[in-house]
Amino acid sequence: MNFNKVLIVYDSGFGSTEDIARSMATELSRLGLQVECQNAENARAPLDGEAVIVGSPIRYDKWLPTVRQYVTRHQTILREIPVAYFYTCLSLVQGTSNPIDDKQVYDDTLLSMNTQVKPIMVAGFPGTLKLKVMPWYFRFPLKWIAKSNGVSEGDYRDWAMIKRWTHHFVHTLAAP
Numbered sequence: 001m002n003f004n005k006v007l008i009v010y011d012s013g014f015g016s017t018e019d020i021a022r023s024m025a026t027e028l029s030r031l032g033l034q035v036e037c038q039n040a041e042n043a044r045a046p047l048d049g050e051a052v053i054v055g056s057p058i059r060y061d062k063w064l065p066t067v068r069q070y071v072t073r074h075q076t077i078l079r080e081i082p083v084a085y086f087y088t089c090l091s092l093v094q095g096t097s098n099p100i101d102d103k104q105v106y107d108d109t110l111l112s113m114n115t116q117v118k119p120i121m122v123a124g125f126p127g128t129l130k131l132k133v134m135p136w137y138f139r140f141p142l143k144w145i146a147k148s149n150g151v152s153e154g155d156y157r158d159w160a161m162i163k164r165w166t167h168h169f170v171h172t173l174a175a176p
Contacts, residue, residue: 005050008037016127040066055086088127126156
């Protein structure tokens with residue numbers, strides 16, 4: 001089946017994951033696909049004949065609750081259509097950009113989150129650490145975690161890798 005429609009569903013704690021989802025949407029549109037990009041809190045149900053990309057930052061070793069709930073709520077249709085997962089995580093900052101098919105730190109966590117849905121791809125991307133945009137109750141723990149991992153404030157998103165992953169997703173959809 002040829003999939004020319006893609007729904008991107010995301011949640012974003014402080015904007016980094018949303019920027020990635022919107023970048024994917026822009027690239028998919030540039031490649032000629034029809035794309036909708038929606039926050040998980042208000043996202044519509046996936047449609048038959050449509051591919052779906054679902055993404056969220058990792059917080060406390062899990063996706064944000066709205067994204068987990070979206071996958072659970074729509075698992076019946078998500079089982080039947082191509083789905084890809086992505087996540088953002090500061091623990092990926094220290095690594096180099098991994099080849100697309102390399103397993104990363106939270107891949108198994110997402111795969112076990114809902115065993116009814118079998119994504120065709122999973123990817124993790126480094127995000128951003130911008131303490132000033134965070135509520136005070138996030139700043140101290142994140143600053144401590146970042147410091148203990150040798151990560152300073154900054155934008156660690158690898159836009160070229162995100163673009164390659166998006167192209168790989170399209171090629172995977174087109175594969176027989």
